[in-house]
Amino acid sequence: MATPTRAPALTGAHPGDAAARPPAVRPRTRRRPLLPYLLLAPALVLELAIHVIPMFVGAFMSLQELTRFHLRDWSGAPFVGLDNFRDVLDVDGPAGAQLLHSFWVTVAYTIASVGLSWLLGTAAAVVLQRPFRGRAVLRALFLTPYALPVYTAVITWSFLLQRDTGLVNHVLVDQLGLLDERPFWLIGENSFVALLVVSVWRSWPFAFLCIMAGLQNIPTEMYEAAAIDGAGFWRRLRDVTLPMLRPVNLVLVLVLFLWTFNDFNTPYVLFGGSAPEAADLISIHIYRSSFETWDFGAGSAMSVALLLFLLAVTAVYLLITNRRGRSHA
């Protein structure tokens, strides 16, 4: 089975964690031990260097006119205040209108992708909850997309989706005869569907993995008690499984949302640098606006706007789920 690289972020969050933690009662020493901080330091330094500092540099760049003429000495590029933001967020202007279009495409893509991934992941995890012959094989099989390197997997998809020589059209048109004409998947309107399918294919195993882990922590007695009370499969799913999975789902949906919203690799590998309009995700749009037109000020302004939006969504999400969590408790 694969070694999930993203899973640890979540395992710390599932409900069994609290139970598994060793008792916090420990003899207090007067001197604070240095070792924990030393152990933390490398991670902290890397976090600063890889995430925090570039983030602030990016925010600073968004206030500059940073075109090819100033790249070599970018700290000395002209300071233009909020001009970049005015340009990229003015929805009546060309740059703003396109960013808005890209934003709505991304919202639709994210909702559909996260929804479908979650649904598939939950369904598969619930079906595989009880032991049966071949369960381990199925589990491993389901996790395969997650284990494949993203570039390899998406390049393979791009071959599958080619119009004349792709397997998808071969099956749809030649073998099943569902369509009379060979549709395009990588250009035009269908590209959105193609992108969605690849995205769901890539991310549902992660949902599956997390929910499977969450299910391990639901005591069997609860199901037994529910069964004795006469609850059928759907009733048990609704009133036992889903409520018990809530803490996992909270984090899972949020993480999937952020990953999908920011997803760069899938569209970039599938369509190359210039995505079709129907699949012009915001990450690609920002990439094009900065790297291909060499206007890093505008690109950074879009990134900062995106960051603020994602922070706002996350904050609202946490606020709502937090409140509901308390009212349930």
Next chain:
Amino acid sequence: MSNRYLAAAAAAVLAAGSLSACGGSGDSPESTKTLTYWASNQGASLEADKQILQPELDKFEQQTGIKVNVEVVPWSDLLNRLLAAATSGKGPDVVNIGNTWSASLQATGALEEFDDATLAEIGGRQRFVPAALAATGAAGKPPAAVPLYSLAYALYYNKKAFADAGISAPPATWEQLVEAGRKLTKGGRWGLAVEGANPSENAHHAFTFSQQYGGEWFDAAGKPTFDTPQNVAAVKRYVDLMAADKIVNPSNAEYAQNQAVSDFANGKAAMLLWQAAGSNLKTQNMAPDAYGVAPVPLPASAPAGGKKVTSMVAGINIAVFKHTKNRDGALRFVKFMTSDEEQVALNRTYGSLPAVSTVAADPAFAGPEQQVLQQTLAGTAAPLPQVPDESTFETLVGTAIKDLFADAASGKPVTEQAVRTALTQAQQQLR
């Protein structure tokens, strides 16, 4: 509760990921005894290029004692890598650049200027083919690079398919090309193959067509003029090869990885507009006598202001980064790479043309393909606009045409209005 803090932290970190930019890599040589050289991918593969270049680099080391560490960079990465090197002031000493990027990279100020004194160090301005030297930077400024390999577009046609269809001579006008294309399009074979989803290819053709229709993509002040009637007519003429004339397989609208060359080599298309396709066709097992080479067609009656241009001045330039700690060594390397001997050896291998006029008559370039390319470069090729926004033009207009091809392929009508709207939108993105 710790769940939520964790989630909040995770969210902040992940959201921040959208901001982190990519950094440059590479290191500068410690002594004057080494050089780092980024070569572009000219041969069948990166590895093949390395094997072609290494013996020459060994020769250079024998002559000068300077060791050259070469890295062959794929085209998809080259511009971004150059940009990173220009921004960070770190990276290679000598690089190959697509000659159309010359003015864009020149604008960053990261490249060594080849003024007359510098040119004299590598043999002098007069050594170079004038057309190729015209594509090395903005007019009126010292070149930002010197030409290394020269290329031009030509029309490649399948001799057998032409004979079977009873066509005796390659088309000289677009009208003839369409007529021939209609005759050739049958039984799973199409008249012409294009690389519809490749923005660069589209932009190159947009340039040539525009010249023929009397258009310009930038005015004298370097401002974009994408949606002039001439440019609209030019782009429409190109896209109509698929949309109206139906001599191009709609599938070509998603071609971006040289599938057009494969289609031509496999006989799925009878004509191809390409730059120096010979070496590529050879690797795809198409014999040199199976195809003919002719200049790119022109309109039968030239539109007002139309120029007799059948190709851009295509090619690869070699440039030196200002940040090099070994300027002398770098210039000696440029001189070596543009020497008569190396120009013959490398251009012969790559099927391109020498960038220096001293070896133009060498028998290595007497083949029919090289003859056509040479005549084109000498007479009917024009450099792409040498303005800082050139690389942006390629991306924006190339992508607009890609979308138009996508429309044509899915049966949507490509009207003059649609072309104009696409070009206007492309221009608006250029701030």
